[in-house]
């Protein structure tokens with residue numbers, strides 16, 4: 411049986427989800443997902459003219475927050491391996507005529523972004539579909555891509571530690587979201603997977619440990635009582 415972390419499985423999952431992903435994501439998170447993206451980007455304090463890499467960019471959901479302070483010489487490199495997500499991201503490029511946006515349809519493991527070329531790396535909700543080995547690979551890639559002193563900020567949906575809150579949250583993720591998926595989209599299975607990944611992911615504590623091991627300065631962050639968590643940090647100067 412294929413693992414749920416198999417890249418081909420994940421790629422198909424997001425291809426299938428692409429038609430409804432942004433609406434479902436916004437509605438089922440009660441708008442929180444958008445707030446968490448904004449906070450995640452704010453941690454970077456992006457300067458105009460910088461090169462920012464948005465890994466697992468999806469349909470470009472983080473772009474508005476990344477490009478808030480962009481200038482004509484800013485560059486955004488947006489990477490994702492789902493053809494359908496990327497196709498929808500490409501249609502958003504017209505909204506940002508002043509920024510050079512380069513879209514890469516690539517697997518993050520084996521991407522073509524040059525060494526030490528990025529000032530910032532961000533990823534919104536792109537962690538939970540990776541197992542430990544893949545997260546190690548992600549840390550290696552981010553370290554390779556960032557310039558010395560470059561910063562990163564990553565966020566994903568998480569399981570809150572408060573027991574009562576956790577019970578409700580998991581019920582919502584594992585029962586209500588797939589139900590909404592069936593009612594509105596006729597497809598409970600793809601949205602059921604979000605609960606499966608989130609329950610296995612728990613929170614970004616293990617991501618923090620992996621990034622620390624990879625010679626980053628790193629800080630663990632919780633968003634809204636632990637319903638999302640992430641890491642931010644910096645690649646140390648040599």
Ligand SMILES: C[S@@+](CC[C@H](N)C(=O)[O-])C[C@H]1O[C@@H](n2cnc3c(N)ncnc32)[C@H](O)[C@@H]1O
Pocket residue numbers: 417420421424435447465466467468469470471472489490491492495516517518519533534535536539
């Ligand atoms: C949950 S979506 C997040 C989209 C967007 N960043 C957001 O803020 O909503 C995760 C995305 O990661 C992409 N992805 C997952 N594994 C990947 C990999 N190994 N390489 C490239 N993209 C990947 C999926 O195709 C999907 O579009």
